[in-house]
Amino acid sequence: MALSVDFRSWLLAAVLLCISVAGGETLGKEEDDPYHTGPVGDDPAQIVAKAVLCFDDKFIYSTCEESYRLTQSGNLNVPPDYTDVYCNGPCLQETYLVLNCIEGILTHFVFYNKATIQDIRDTLQAGCSHTSERGKFNVSEHIEAQKNRAHKALKPSYLGLGLGLWSLLWAIF
Numbered sequence: 785m786a787l788s789v790d791f792r793s794w795l796l797a798a799v800l801l802c803i804s805v806a807g808g809e810t811l812g813k814e815e816d817d818p819y820h821t822g823p824v825g826d827d828p829a830q831i832v833a834k835a836v837l838c839f840d841d842k843f844i845y846s847t848c849e850e851s852y853r854l855t856q857s858g859n860l861n862v863p864p865d866y867t868d869v870y871c872n873g874p875c876l877q878e879t880y881l882v883l884n885c886i887e888g889i890l891t892h893f894v895f896y897n898k899a900t901i902q903d904i905r906d907t908l909q910a911g912c913s914h915t916s917e918r919g920k921f922n923v924s925e926h927i928e929a930q931k932n933r934a935h936k937a938l939k940p941s942y943l944g945l946g947l948g949l950w951s952l953l954w955a956i957f
Contacts, residue, residue: 835893838885845882848875854882858895860907864919871912879908899923906930 838844839856852862852875860879862870870876886893887901894900899907907926910917920926 831890835886835890838882838889841882841885844885845878846874848873848878854879854904856896858897858899858904858923860904860911860921860923862911862919862921867911867919876908876912880905895923897924899927903927903930 836856839854845853852860852866852870854860862875883901883904892900895904903923903926907921907923910926911919911921
């Protein structure tokens with residue numbers, strides 16, 4: 785009997801260790817570069833200034849009309865009736881070039897509207913897709929919709945984790 789209690793205690797410890805290691809995996813990455821400033825020794829203000837210059841680079845945004853360009857605030861001002869021209873013309877490609885330019889300087893760039901480079905890419909992909917999302921280039925709405933889907937998807941996993949831990953504790957005691 786004492787052997788089975790010891791085994792169950794070790795099993796519980798192993799499960800908790802696995803959960804803590806898996807949960808802390810992303811924390812270590814944030815601690816390596818907590819301010820997302822890029823190479824050590826660079827001035828953060830200079831790095832951000834370099835990234836912002838990508839929006840005004842005449843070699844990147846050369847043919848896309850200024851009113852349809854990605855802004856520093858993270859907005860894509862593409863009206864629904866301009867979707868075909870935007871998605872099939874130079875604006876889409878030039879917007880991706882701006883995102884690549886920013887990402888090459890500052891990987892974790894966050895726009896004024898709290899959008900990341902990936903949020904903008906996802907919005908572009910959805911806005912130019914041939915789905916019900918076509919023509920919808922509102923980045924903030926796209927981010928909110930993703931959060932809602934992610935929140936709903938997490939509920940079952942937390943429920944499963946909770947039931948698994950409860951079952952394990954029930955078996956031990």
